[in-house]
Amino acid sequence: MKRTFGLVLLGVALAATAVTAADAPQDIVDQRVAAMKQMGGKVNEAFQLSGTDATGSRAKLAEAIALAEAIPSHFPAGTADGDPGVKTRALPKIWSDSAGFKTAADGLVSALKAVDAKLAAKDPAVEAAFNDARKACGTCHETYRGPNK
Numbered sequence: 001m002k003r004t005f006g007l008v009l010l011g012v013a014l015a016a017t018a019v020t021a022a023d024a025p026q027d028i029v030d031q032r033v034a035a036m037k038q039m040g041g042k043v044n045e046a047f048q049l050s051g052t053d054a055t056g057s058r059a060k061l062a063e064a065i066a067l068a069e070a071i072p073s074h075f076p077a078g079t080a081d082g083d084p085g086v087k088t089r090a091l092p093k094i095w096s097d098s099a100g101f102k103t104a105a106d107g108l109v110s111a112l113k114a115v116d117a118k119l120a121a122k123d124p125a126v127e128a129a130f131n132d133a134r135k136a137c138g139t140c141h142e143t144y145r146g147p148n149k
C-alpha cells in the first residue's frame with residue numbers, strides 16, 4: 001500500500017516535470033484550462049446518458065476520472081496568479097497548501113467513482129451522486145481559484 005502510494009506520487013512528479021520542461025508557463029495554464037473544460041464536458045455527457053445508457057455513461061465517466069486524477073500534475077511551480085508571464089486564476093494557495101489542493105482533487109476523483117458505482121449497481125440515487133461530484137468541483141474552486149481574469 002505504502003509502496004503503491006509512493007509510485008503514484010512519483011508519477012505525478014514526473015508528469016509535472018515533463019510539462020514544465022517542454023512548455024512555457026502560459027501554455028501549461030492553457031492546457032489545464034482546456035483539460036478542466038474537457039473534464040466538465042465528460043461529466044455532463046455522462047449525466048445526459050445516465051438515465052438511458054449506463055454503459056455509455058460509465059465510459060464518459062472513466063474519461064472524466066482520468067482527467068481528474070491528472071489535475072495535480074497540471075500545476076507545476078511558476079504557474080500561479082502573480083508569477084511572471086502568466087494569466088491564470090490559479091491562486092498561490094495551490095502551492096502553499098498543496099496537501100489541501102491534492103485532497104480537493106482526490107475528493108473529486110472519489111465523488112466520480114461513487115457515481116460510477118451507482119451506475120454499475122443501477123442505483124436510482126445516481127442523480128444525487130452527480131450533484132455531489134459537482135459540489136466537489138465547487139469545493140476546490142472556492143478555495144483555490146481566483147476571480148475571472
Ligand code: HEC
Nearest residue numbers: 029033036037040088089090104105108136137140144145
Ligand atoms: C482540485 C481543484 C479543482 C477541482 C476538483 C476542479 N477544478 Fe476546475 N479549476 C481549478 C483551478 C485552480 C482552475 C483555474 C485554472 C487556471 O486558470 O489556471 C480551474 C478552472 C476550471 C475551468 C476553466 C474556466 C475558468 O476560467 O476558470 C473550468 C471550466 C473548470 N475548472 C471546471 C471544473 C469542473 C466542471 C470540475 C468538476 C467536474 C472542476 N473544475 C474541478 C481547480 C479545480
